[in-house]
Amino acid sequence: MPKVNDYDDIPGTTVFDAARSRKGYHLNSFCMSLMKAENRAAFKADEEGYLKRFGMTEAQRQAVLKRDWNWMIQEGGNIYFLAKLFFTDGNSFQYAAAEMTGMSQEDYAKMMLAGGRPIEGNRSKSEWENRG
């Protein structure tokens, strides 16, 4: 279903719609499992083994093992589910957000202190393409 949605024009943004939700079901279910301390311990002790408990795709498993947050989102992950994973790692939303932008957390934090990423130039994919 390569359906085109109005929100697909927003750059650097993946809306968690039906298609993403269906794609990410098992990945996000794995994340939910980390809400129990014993599951977190089992995951930490043997990440690959633990991941086999869930019906995830190979791409989803690799993305998790590599902590590649953008890749996880591409494979149907949603940030609030993924939070269970970076919380398990002892990391924060700001850590994950910085990772996804490709900035260091320090640079990202500086950007936020300076007022955040501006809306000007960040509304539409065409603006990102034109900035070269």
Added chain:
Amino acid sequence: MPKVNDYDDIPGTTVFDAARSRKGYHLNSFCMSLMKAENRAAFKADEEGYLKRFGMTEAQRQAVLKRDWNWMIQEGGNIYFLAKLFFTDGNSFQYAAAEMTGMSQEDYAKMMLAGGRPIEGNRSKSEWENRG
């Protein structure tokens, strides 16, 4: 909250509203547990012991042990939950319905074959009081 509701005027009828639902929470939760074969086996092996697993009142427990369906409803039971209990016993909705009316199942079945309990005279509590 002895709140008066318009439907309280319907004779021989207990509407499963908020008050009943709250009162019956543990009783109905017990009934739901009978949707698993192992729980049915445990219940059948030791009814009293099994009932202690749930936060039921003494009245609710006694009503269950006695299979007093009207009493269970008075204590917050709902017929669709209670169905799990009479299904566990190998009985049917018609069996339970007959029990609740105080008729034998044979007489109840005859009434149904003759067209059921008529609506005339059964709309309002005043009609039941007046029939003496």
Added chain:
Amino acid sequence: MAKIIGGLTTSHVPALGAAMDNGKTEEPYWKAVFDGYERAKSWIVEASPDVIFLVYNDHATAFSMDLIPTFAIGCAEEFPIADEGWGPRPVPTVKGHPDLAWHVAQSVILDEFDLTIINKMEVDHGLTVPLSLVYGQVKEWPVRVIPFPVNVVQYPPPTANRCYNLGKALGKAIRSFEQQDLRVVVFGTGGMSHQLQGKRAGLINKKFDLAFQDKIGPNPQALTKISHLEFLRESGSEGIELVMWLIMRGALSEQVKEVHRFYHVPASNTAVGHMIFESQEA
């Protein structure tokens, strides 16, 4: 575009399922009921739906007291058969249609109906008995099914008016689905008059039921004005399931052709009402 071929109403009395599962359909008591469904068996072959959008109520099976959605839509690939206290009914697992289900969910939420989206759910007699009545005993259901559970257990259920308007939004959503030539039939299950509890158990109101059957095709608006009190009083505490017929009706075209009507008392405790409508799209 998907097309709504028609709609079907039926009771979903669990004893009907048990009669089929236990080979009792030829016994006189049950035969009188099942004969009323012969037309449905041929009609469904003519209609040959790809998907049944099945409006029903869960009977404290998938939903306990812990969580009670007013309206829910099953978006999963499949729905296992629930164990209601005597093991699961011996019928095939129900296969869903996630593409259409998700499309409908998105559409009607944006139309301001507050659905609960479900991706994991077992289905009870409310859903399986209607399928059995229409398809008989099969190895696989020859159709995809979108389960649409409606709360009629915990008071208050949605109003008749809300159900009818929801049906309209569902109809619009189904018709706007882009997959070519998908054929959809909408089931509205439950009712007619019955009461399963207390000293008034066994109540049947034939006059109310027949009037409901008279109006549901040509004049459903009249039925949207029935209050919960009137349903409870006139059609019994469980007769309020009839609000689900209005969801089906709302999903059909303004004008419909009634192709079958059946009314029979009793199946166990219940007045069985079964109707078939065909859409009359302009």
Added chain:
Amino acid sequence: MAKIIGGLTTSHVPALGAAMDNGKTEEPYWKAVFDGYERAKSWIVEASPDVIFLVYNDHATAFSMDLIPTFAIGCAEEFPIADEGWGPRPVPTVKGHPDLAWHVAQSVILDEFDLTIINKMEVDHGLTVPLSLVYGQVKEWPVRVIPFPVNVVQYPPPTANRCYNLGKALGKAIRSFEQQDLRVVVFGTGGMSHQLQGKRAGLINKKFDLAFQDKIGPNPQALTKISHLEFLRESGSEGIELVMWLIMRGALSEQVKEVHRFYHVPASNTAVGHMIFESQEA
């Protein structure tokens, strides 16, 4: 009759909870945020609510992908604190107000809002951080809380217009509760602009946020016309949480008095927006 004293909006950034739990509120980065909540701490004492009706969103905590209610209402006696991946926050269990919650549930379902009734649920930072911001570190919450989770995780959330109208129905329901002199404050949590994902993470739209703050009191109708596309584009993929402010606003009186306004960037990734309104009942 119960009385709606006022309403309060606030972000619910989890890092704010962590800063409080770990004693970092005096660090300059965090102090700048917490200073904005000093007024709320005195206001809540003046307002002395018996119940907070707390509109928030669950962040994939109580609701997984298996079941996603658009609107839900917590009717339980109490709500345990969820473990979101690092153990439960060290805050007291949340005590509910089942009498009022059930009353509201019945009333708004009859007013044709399709709630999911919840009797068992854990609550996450979306609910606990606002309580901590207002009450600080306490042994017991000095108030009863009715959790009202709204889906803003799975697209589509309810529309801004639907949320505002729901708020009106909630307000009417709360005011019609018969228990004398019950004092209720409505919280609308979430927002303001933020995006937590992808290459656009860190987006802040101060102009959009300030315009939203300007209008929510005197002219909420204008905000009900904001489409999901506009929220997503202008306030970030997570800024759409702002629809929940409109539920709070709808529950208040037509005219409200703004008694506090605070806007601060950043708390972690988010523009913190915090306002307090008092009802101006005729």
